[in-house]
Each structure stands twice: as structure tokens, then as C-alpha cells.
Amino acid sequence: MSHRPSISLVVPMFNEAENIEHALACGTEALARYAGDWEVIVVDDASTDGTAESGARLAAAAPRLRLLRHARNRKLGGTLRTGFAAAGNELVLYMDADLPFDPDVLGRAIRALEVTRADVVAGYRLDRTTEGLMRTVYSYCYNTLIGLLFGWPHRDINFSFKLLRREVLEAIELRSEGSLIDAELIVKAKKLGFVVQQLGIDYFPRVRGASTLSSPAVIFKILRELVVLYPDLRRPRRRAPGGEGAEEPRG
Numbered sequence: 485m486s487h488r489p490s491i492s493l494v495v496p497m498f499n500e501a502e503n504i505e506h507a508l509a510c511g512t513e514a515l516a517r518y519a520g521d522w523e524v525i526v527v528d529d530a531s532t533d534g535t536a537e538s539g540a541r542l543a544a545a546a547p548r549l550r551l552l553r554h555a556r557n558r559k560l561g562g563t564l565r566t567g568f569a570a571a572g573n574e575l576v577l578y579m580d581a582d583l584p585f586d587p588d589v590l591g592r593a594i595r596a597l598e599v600t601r602a603d604v605v606a607g608y609r610l611d612r613t614t615e616g617l618m619r620t621v622y623s624y625c626y627n628t629l630i631g632l633l634f635g636w637p638h639r640d641i642n643f644s645f646k647l648l649r650r651e652v653l654e655a656i657e658l659r660s661e662g663s664l665i666d667a668e669l670i671v672k673a674k675k676l677g678f679v680v681q682q683l684g685i686d687y688f689p690r691v692r693g694a695s696t697l698s699s700p701a702v703i704f705k706i707l708r709e710l711v712v713l714y715p716d717l718r719r720p721r722r723r724a725p726g727g728e729g730a731e732e733p734r735g
Contacts, residue, residue, distance in 0.1 A: 486519035489594065493579060496563040497539070498529040498671075500581040504538050507581045508549065514587035518594055519640035521554045524549045527567040530557040546574035561658070561665035561704070568653050574651060580644040583610075593647045596683055603652050606638070606670060607645030609687035622703065634671050634717065638682070642666045645685055651676050655722050659713055662705040668713065672720040 493511050499506060515522040526543070528536045528551060539551040548574060566577060575594070579587065585607060588624055593605045612620055623642065631637045634729050641662065660668045674680055710717075 487598070488518065489575050490522055490573035491515055491519040491523075491575045491577055491590075492573040493522065493524045493577045494551070494564065494571055495524065495565040495579055495581055496529060496560060496565035496567060497528050497531065497535050497581045498557065498563070499531045499533040499535060501531070501538055502584070503581045504535055507544065507579075507583050508542060508635045509519055510583060511579060512546075514590045517588070518591045521573065521688050523571075525567045525570050527563045528553045528616075529559070529563045530554045538547050540716050542645030547570040559662045559711075561660035561662050561668075564665055565658050568658070569735040571650070571653070576648045576650060578644055578646045578648075584643070584688055586688075589645070589683075590647070591643075593683055596681055597647065597682050597732075600681050601679065602681040603649045604670070604680040605683050606641075606680055607643050607683050608638075609643055610684045612640070612688070613691045626706070628674060630667050630671070631716070634674075636674065638670060640669055640682075642655055642657060643685075643687075644669075648673075654725075656720065657723055659716065660709050662709055662712065663702055664706045664709040667710075668717060671717050673715075675720050694712040726727050 493515060495507065495511065495614070500507070502618060504526070508526070512524060526549065528539055530553070532618055534574050536551070536553055543549045543551040549571065552570060554563065554566070564578065577590065588660055591608070593607070596602065596605050613625065623640065627638055630641055645668070646669065655676055656672045657667065670680060
């Protein structure tokens with residue numbers, strides 16, 4: 485690898501007391517291997533199970549780990565927006581706390597950025613049949629819907645592995661509060677002229693803690709936000725340098 489970039493790892497967490505310590509250990513191991521400088525930003529979304537207390541203990545012992553806490557639950561979109569706003573390094577990696585992939589894939593993703601000169605590397609699950617028929621069907625329908633609405637295919641738009649150049653986040657105004665944020669990020673990046681590459685990754689289904697990402701309430705919120713934000717997704721405006729005002733999209 486010709487360049488070891490600085491990386492900010494953003495980990496959203498809600499009631500992940502069973503996973504937080506192991507996830508951060510695996511994440512920091514990969515960062516130490518592939519990053520020249522790095523930081524970990526844990527955003528606790530008003531957990532009720534001891535996640536915040538564990539995070540505070542870990543942060544006190546690790547100067548490169550920061551814990552940010554929400555006083556009220558703001559769902560995935562609000563949590564990621566908090567983490568992205570706090571990230572200060574060249575590249576930003578988003579990873580879920582239940583480790584749906586081996587963080588060591590970071591090395592492949594950095595190399596993919598270098599080789600393809602992409603701005604975003606978005607992971608997709610090579611085999612997702614282990615998560616059950618219903619979630620597989622939900623995902624297929626959702627990816628198809630996003631492709632039809634915005635004119636290009638994406639194999640697994642809600643998967644949590646996304647490695648981004650900092651310039652992407654500086655240019656995009658993210659507005660989603662819920663799980664639509666994954667699609668919002670990719671769609672707006674593409675619409676504003678950034679290059680998005682997809683990378684196949686081995687997928688590990690959750691074995692500890694509970695996921696609510698396929699619950700009817702989450703699905704309804706995604707669809708509701710999609711309707712509300714559709715005009716903004718179709719024609720996003722680039723944030724001007726420093727976050728003042730907005731510019732018309734490229735292309």
C-alpha cells in the first residue's frame with residue numbers, strides 16, 4: 485500500500501453492551517494495521533443497557549476513542565450524522581457494532597480507492613441467505629426500488645460498510661433521521677458526481693444483541709422519509725466550502 489491514510493471509524497450504537505468491547509477491539513486492530521493515523525468515534529443513541537457506561541470506560545483508557553452520547557434516541561440517521569460531523573480524518577469508515585464483516589477488509593477497500601480513484605467504496609454482502617428469507621426479500625425489493633427511482637443499480641445499499649473520502653461528507657447535506665441515510669448518502673454522492681465503487685464482502689449475521697432494522701416500524705419510516713426527501717434526492721445541492729450556502733450539482 486503506497487499511502488497509509490488517516491481514518492476516522494464511526495460506530496453507531498444502540499443497546500450494544502454485548503458487542504461494544506469486541507467490536508472496538510477488532511476495529512482498532514484493523515486501523516492500526518492500515519491507517520497512518522486514526523480515531524474511533526462511538527455514537528451512543530441513548531442506550532438503556534449499559535452501552536454508554538462501557539463506552540465511557542473504554543474511552544477513558546484509549547485516547548483515540550471518543551464517545552458521543554445522544555440524550556434522546558435519534559435512530560440511525562441522526563446517529564450517523566453526529567458521527568460524520570465529528571470525523572476529522574482523510575477517510576471515514578462506517579461500521580455497525582455487531583461486526584457484520586471482518587474489519588480487516590479495510591485494507592482491500594483502501595486499495596480499491598487507490599486503484600479505481602473512487603470517492604466511495606460501498607460494501608455488499610457476497611452471500612446474505614443466512615439472514616433469512618424475509619430479510620433477503622425486503623433487501624431485494626428495496627434495492628430494486630432505489631434503482632428504479634434513481635436510475636442505477638446498487639447491490640446492497642443498506643449494508644453498513646462504507647469507506648468515504650472526507651470531501652464527500654463535506655459536500656453532502658444528509659437529512660435522513662432513519663435507515664434511509666444509507667441510500668441518501670450513496671444517491672447524493674452519485675448525483676453530485678462522486679465515483680462510487682462496490683466491493684463484495686463476506687457477511688457475518690448477528691449472533692448477539694437484537695436487530696430492529698427489518699421491523700415494520702423501521703420499514704415504514706424508510707418509506708415515509710423516501711417520499712419526503714425524494715425531491716432532494718433527485719436533485720441534491722452541493723454544500724459550499726465551509727458549509728455556507730449550496731451549489732448546483734455537477735453533471
